[in-house]
Amino acid sequence: MLLRQNAKMAKTLVDTATGRPYLSAGVTLAPHNLSGHNVCAGASKGCAASCVLWFAGLRGTSTSRNAATRDTQWLFGHRRSFINQLNRDIANHVRRAERDQFVPVVRLNVASDLDWTDVIERWPGVQFYDYTKIRSRFASYLAGELPPNYALTFSRHERHHTATIASYLRRGGNVAQVFDVEYNPQCGRVGGAPRNGPHSWPTMAGDRWGQARHSSTVDRRPRRCCWFTLKG
Template identity: 35%
Template sequence: MTLLADLRARAGVRTLLSDLGSNPKVAKNDKLNVSTAVLHLAPGNMSGREVCPKRSAGCTAACLHFAGSPAYMTTKTQARLKRTRLFFDDRNLFMNILALEIAAHAIRAERKGMKPAIRLNGTSDIVWEKKKFILFPEVKAYLARKFPVSDREQNVIDRIFPTLQFYDYTAIPGRESLGNYHLTFSLKEDNMKEVIAEMKRGRNIAVVFPAAEIPSEYLGLPVVDGDETDYRPADPSPCVVGLKVKGLKGKADTSGFVQKSHSDLLAA
């Protein structure tokens, strides 16, 4: 049994990062020669522990966790609950497995001649740059062949994998900007003040629109189609990242989370 398989068995999880190609939108990154692996946790407080501290009623209802095929919902939810409980109950084991999986993904992508990328908040909003841990000796020895490691506490982003590109959406204002961690700030129905502050800091803003239309300009900024690919580090700055609402609950939104486009405002 390999080191990674042994740790997964100890934790009772099959994998932390999702299988490549399991998310159709993320798979679109291939046309940019980018291979992205995504960590999906159980969103909100579904596990009994909160992973989206700034969530609103609107984004909770429209969460992408519920937008997939109902046929896979039970299996998907159970896997994400296991990962989330492991994250809270045995953080160090979780992070050591995650570090090994990130390394494996990076090596596979590079062998294919692709740029590796990582999204740690596929269905969560955790401040990963502050989540420090200690590498197990055997994990440290394995990673040291290719990646920088040390004996002190470190995070998986700029300490162990400083040359890998990480990216996420976030609704948590004021987060630290790491050189290899690209963050796009999310507009919700209740956080315009924070959005304005993040725009001043140079953050791009993600906005969810009705599925029928993505406007060309919003909040005084040009809008790029955020569904063309998932790879946000390639977006121009400053801009608004326009995302079409997914899922039945999202499409039925009345909270204001789904923003009205220009044509909708004129018709109102």
């Protein structure tokens, strides 16, 4: 099984349209190039050195790390077999959600930043969501070029310029950022909140509301900064 729940995803969120809670599951690969395959093309030195999906909580155990590494090597070594299993897992996830009166949502990049368009397009009735640090992918999302059932949030690291973040917000995108702590001791702070003259944007506490909330999975409210504290 590739599609699993974890502590970061098991938050109780309710679909505002139906009143039903979400059932979220995701694929957790080994981040950056820790498996021998780079799954985070937009990673900076800071985020690679302090990835919460490798150093925080149960992700630091050998069992979790070995499973993530094994799944990543499966993807790159036997992609067709991997995709077939993933589609079976999504089908089972949808059936479970329907049986228990949940709304199914799926995050394919829990600890990676890969292009899953082919899988997402196969499941138009399922809501997918992710974070990305890849500017070209987020530009495609803002231009409406990605599947309509895919909600994407830009994840800022220490090398992203404030003006870039402000431009994403002006265009209706959502941004996640670590704040008020050192992003990584070797790299320093990420920087201040994006400003653009008289413009300002609402913020949400990501640690309180969880992954799907600010990724627009719930209500697709645009132009929000979601703030996280550093973990690990």
